[in-house]
Amino acid sequence: MERFPMGDQTQDFGFGQTQAMHVFIEASRLAFADRSVWMGDTDFVDLPVNGLINDDYVAMCYLSEYLTLKVSE
Numbered sequence: 001m002e003r004f005p006m007g008d009q010t011q012d013f014g015f016g017q018t019q020a021m022h023v024f025i026e027a028s029r030l031a032f033a034d035r036s037v038w039m040g041d042t043d044f045v046d047l048p049v050n051g052l053i054n055d056d057y058v059a060m061c062y063l064s065e066y067l068t069l070k071v072s073e
Contacts, residue, residue, distance in 0.1 A: 030061050 004023050005013050012019040
C-alpha cells in the first residue's frame with residue numbers, strides 16, 4: 001500500500017473512496033492468501049519471513065495479472 005497516496009482525497013484515495021477501498025481490499029486479499037499458506041508457529045515451522053517481505057516478491061504480487069479487475073471495469 002506504500003505505492004499509493006492513501007488519504008489523498010484529491011486522487012480518490014480518501015477514507016471510504018473507491019480507489020482507497022480497492023487498494024485496501026487487494027492488499028488484504030494478497031496478505032490473507034500468504035497467511036493461509038505460511039501461518040504457523042515459528043518455533044515449529046520454518047517460515048520464509050525475509051522472502052515474504054522481499055521487494056521482488058512484493059513487486060511480483062503487484063503485477064496486474066495477479067490482481068482482480070480495476071474498479072472502472
